[in-house]
Amino acid sequence: MKEEEEIEIEMVTPGEVLGKGSEVKAGKGAYLSPDNNTVFASLTGRRSLVHPSPHSPDQRPTVEVIGHKAHGPVPEPGCVVIARVTKVMARMASADIMCVGSKSVREKFSGVIRQQDVRATEIDKVDMHSSFRPGDIVKASVVQCNNANPRHVTRLYLLISLGDARAYYLSTAQNELGVVSAESMAGGTMVPVSWTEMQCPLTGQIEQRKVAKVGA
Amino acid sequence: MEYVSPEGLRLDGRRPMEMRQLRAELGAVSRADGSAVFEMGNTKVIAAVYGPREVQNRSQQMNDKALIRCEYTMANFSTGDRLRRPKGDRRSTEISLVIRQTMEACIMTHLMPRSQIDIFVQVLQADGGTRSACINAATLALADAGIPMCDLVTSCSAGYLNSTPLLDLNYVEDSAGGPDVTVGILPKLDKVTLLQMDAKLPMDIFENVMQLATEGCKAVANYIREVLLENTKQLENRRGV
Numbered sequence: 001m002k003e004e005e006e007i008e009i010e011m012v013t014p015g016e017v018l019g020k021g022s023e024v025k026a027g028k029g030a031y032l033s034p035d036n037n038t039v040f041a042s043l044t045g046r047r048s049l050v051h052p053s054p055h056s057p058d059q060r061p062t063v064e065v066i067g068h069k070a071h072g073p074v075p076e077p078g079c080v081v082i083a084r085v086t087k088v089m090a091r092m093a094s095a096d097i098m099c100v101g102s103k104s105v106r107e108k109f110s111g112v113i114r115q116q117d118v119r120a121t122e123i124d125k126v127d128m129h130s131s132f133r134p135g136d137i138v139k140a141s142v143v144q145c146n147n148a149n150p151r152h153v154t155r156l157y158l159l160i161s162l163g164d165a166r167a168y169y170l171s172t173a174q175n176e177l178g179v180v181s182a183e184s185m186a187g188g189t190m191v192p193v194s195w196t197e198m199q200c201p202l203t204g205q206i207e208q209r210k211v212a213k214v215g216a
Numbered sequence: 217m218e219y220v221s222p223e224g225l226r227l228d229g230r231r232p233m234e235m236r237q238l239r240a241e242l243g244a245v246s247r248a249d250g251s252a253v254f255e256m257g258n259t260k261v262i263a264a265v266y267g268p269r270e271v272q273n274r275s276q277q278m279n280d281k282a283l284i285r286c287e288y289t290m291a292n293f294s295t296g297d298r299l300r301r302p303k304g305d306r307r308s309t310e311i312s313l314v315i316r317q318t319m320e321a322c323i324m325t326h327l328m329p330r331s332q333i334d335i336f337v338q339v340l341q342a343d344g345g346t347r348s349a350c351i352n353a354a355t356l357a358l359a360d361a362g363i364p365m366c367d368l369v370t371s372c373s374a375g376y377l378n379s380t381p382l383l384d385l386n387y388v389e390d391s392a393g394g395p396d397v398t399v400g401i402l403p404k405l406d407k408v409t410l411l412q413m414d415a416k417l418p419m420d421i422f423e424n425v426m427q428l429a430t431e432g433c434k435a436v437a438n439y440i441r442e443v444l445l446e447n448t449k450q451l452e453n454r455r456g457v
Contacts, residue, residue, distance in 0.1 A: 013445060033366075042324055044448055074328065
């Protein structure tokens, strides 16, 4: 009997009160209503309290609702994604986003790596075919989408088709980002040699890529 | 015609303030992200929710919130006569719009930008109150899909025949030509998201009828909450938590 009561208290449905805004913070699956400063649940699931770290200035515990349906993640600006390159063109490369962070997506998202986002130095002299090839697995980070990027506006030659304004813009302009795995023309999985070269183990041939630095 | 007998019984034996029997089932469509079957008496409705997923029509994509699409259809066999209904007929379009606006008010769309959520509702058996049953089924399906909502949306209809406010009209009472008030509320937040009426009512009687419909909505909300909690408990048992 008592167990049932405890379960009733812990399991919540959308719209149920989880606490006052002055006592708890709203975490995942909960939201704070501005009118009456109350935290309500937005999912069906188990209620859990996360205690704050002792260093944080706000000592309120965070209340979360853990739902039972696991959603496919959605790329957010700033997160690191793993994508497979599908097309390489003169000024950009298209890629299909397969994983966001460490979770794989339910449905693939389209991403675009523009010439100026391939690396941080000498961005005008980037040759897309020496950086990526179709079929490469790259690690990239999501840039702010659409026309929020002022550099994009000043470069007139980059006002390309309208389809690009709606894809996720990906950037590999960091040492840890870039090609993670690639197949050589002979078919073997290549080994990174430097940040611009990868070598095929079967033939010894060196191919050019923008390689990601593997963690030390 | 007499819709309320002198003893106070309606045509199907209910009291004026009595709702029809409710029944709900989650997860009927296994391929959908969330689905539900909802029955109010003889009215049977199935809802399936797909999403959040990438927007298929790029021109409609919104950068700060999710796109909600809703489609309401009636099966050919749902009414007494087997009618082949055209897909875009006026009543279906209107009810699709109504359901979409009602659900949009409670789904937290700002948490899922550049994505779309599809709600498909089909009436399997129509016996009055299909609009309300569809909204209730859509709420259950959205909750089953784990889409964040600020509250459950429940809906119920009420009418006024033979000088009596009647709760949850069935088809015969609905076709009587009296007023039919459909109310959709957010029960815990106590807010109204849908209010429709056909025909005319004097203001004081309207208040009574709307109050009755709101109470019906709260009863539906309690039932929906029980169903959701029961379903979650079963899922947890299967996972071995």
